[in-house]
C-alpha cells in the first residue's frame with residue numbers, strides 16, 4: 375500500500391498541534407492540546423519537557439484518528455517548533471535536568487548586559503546574525519549549566535545533551551537514538567555560525583558551553599531518522615522558517631508575516647546573509663542539499679495578544695470578532711494610538727524599557743476607537759518591519775503573504791495593505807507553519823517532487839489591495855512613530 379499522507383508536528387509556545395496533510399497539501403485533520411505555562415518568578419517562563427512530549431504525542435494520535443489513518447499510511451513526519459526554547463537532558467537516563475526555559479524568559483537579561491559591556495556583541499552579531507538578548511538560547515543554556523547543581527561537571531564529562539524543542543522531540547520519537555537539529559533552529563541559539571554552517575568554537579568558549587552536548591546540525595529537508603513506528607522524520611524547521619516555506623516564499627524579496635500572539639515577519643534574501651542596518655535579525659531561512667538560504671527577520675512581541683488584552687484584562691469586548699465589529703463601526707481611530715509595549719518593544723526598537731501607552735484620546739474617544747487603534751497598532755508595527763526589510767535588502771516588496779490567527783480580521787488586513795501600499799495575500803489554509811514542515815518532510819522522501827509542485831498546492835483565499843493613497847497613510851505613520859517615541863525608555 376502506498377503511504378498517502380504527511381504528518382506535521384507543530385510544537386508551539388502554548389499548544390502542541392499535529393496536522394495531517396494529503397498529497398494536494400490540504401490539511402485533512404488536526405489534533406491540538408494546550409499544556410501548562412509555568413511562571414516561577416516575574417520574567418521567568420518555563421515548560422515541562424515531558425508535558426511538551428506527551429501533548430505532542432497525543433495530538434499526533436488524535437489527528438491520525440480523526441483522519442482515519444494508521445502509522446503505515448504516513449509517508450513522513452515533519453517537525454516544526456517554538457524556537458530558542460532551551461532544554462538539557464541526561465544522555466543515559468533521558469531525564470531533563472531542568473524545565474525547558476522558554477524563549478520569552480528574561481532571566482538572562484543581566485548576563486546579556488554583562489556580555490555587551492565586554493564589547494562582544496558585534497562578534498556575536500557578525501557570526502550569528504542575532505543580538506545579545508535573553509530571547510536566544512545561548513545564555514539560557516549557560517544559566518542551566520551555572521545554576522543546576524552538578525550540571526556543568528556532567529556536561530563537561532559528556533553526560534548531558536542540549537536541544538531546542540525539535541531536538542527533544544526527535545530524540546524521543548527515534549527511541550532516544552538521534553540527537554540532531556536543523557540549521558534554522560541552530561541559527562537561533564547564539565552558538566551557530568550562520569555563514570560557515572557550524573557551531574562556533576569561539577562563541578562556545580565565551581559562553582562556556584561544551585561542544586559535546588550540542589546536536590548535529592543537518593538540512594531542514596532530509597531524513598533525520600525513523601520514528602519507533604518506522605516513519606521517516608523528513609524535515610525540521612523553526613516555526614517561522616517553516617511558515618516562510620509553507621507560504622512558498624522561495625525567492626529573494628518574498629516575505630510572509632505571521633500574526634499570532636506576536637508577529638514574525640521574514641523576508642527571503644536568497645543565498646546572501648544580509649546584514650541589517652535597521653536592527654533586524656539575519657537568520658537561516660532553511661538548508662536543503664547542504665545549501666543555506668537566508669532571511670531577514672523582524673519580531674513584534676505583542677500582536678494578536680493585544681486583542682486578548684482588550685478582551686481579558688480591560689474586558690472591553692467578549693471576543694476578537696466583537697473587537698472587529700466595533701472597530702468597523704467607526705471610520706477611524708479618531709486620532710488615537712495604542713502602543714502595546716507591555717514587554718518592551720522588539721524589532722526595530724529593541725527597547726526593553728518601553729511600556730504600553732495610549733495617546734491622542736479626546737472626550738469623544740470610545741471603546742470602538744480602542745478596538746480600532748488596537749488592530750491598527752498590529753499593522754503599524756508590521757509596516758515598520760517591512761520598511762526596514764526593504765531598506766536592508768534593497769528589494770521592493772511585491773506583496774505580503776500572511777498567516778496566523780489574527781489574519782481573520784479583514785479590517786486589519788485592509789489597513790495593512792493600505793499602509794504597505796502592496797497586496798496582502800491571505801491563503802485558504804492559514805496553517806502555513808504546519809504546511810511548511812510537511813512540505814520539507816515530503817520533499818525529502820519524494821512525496822513532492824520539487825518546490826514548483828509545492829507552489830501549486832498553495833491556494834489564495836483573498837487578496838487585500840491598497841485602497842487609500844500613500845499620501846493619506848504618511849501622516850498616520852508619523853503619528854504612530856511619535857506615539858512609539860513617547861512610550862520608549864519608560865522604565866529604568
Ligand SMILES: Nc1ncnc2c1ncn2[C@@H]1O[C@H](COP(=O)(O)OP(=O)(O)O)[C@@H](O)[C@H]1O
Nearest residue numbers: 634635678679681682694695778779780782783
Ligand atoms: N478575528 C480576529 N481578529 C483579530 N485577532 C484575532 C482574531 N482571531 C484570533 N485573533 C488573535 O490571534 C491570536 C492567536 O493566533 P495563533 O496563530 O493561534 O497564535 P499563536 O500560534 O501565537 O498561539 C490571538 O492573539 C488572538 O487574539
Ligand SMILES: O=P(O)(O)OC[C@H](O)CO
Nearest residue numbers: 386387456457477613634
Ligand atoms: O510558538 P509561537 O508560534 O508563538 O512562535 C514562537 C517563536 O518561534 C519564537 O521565536
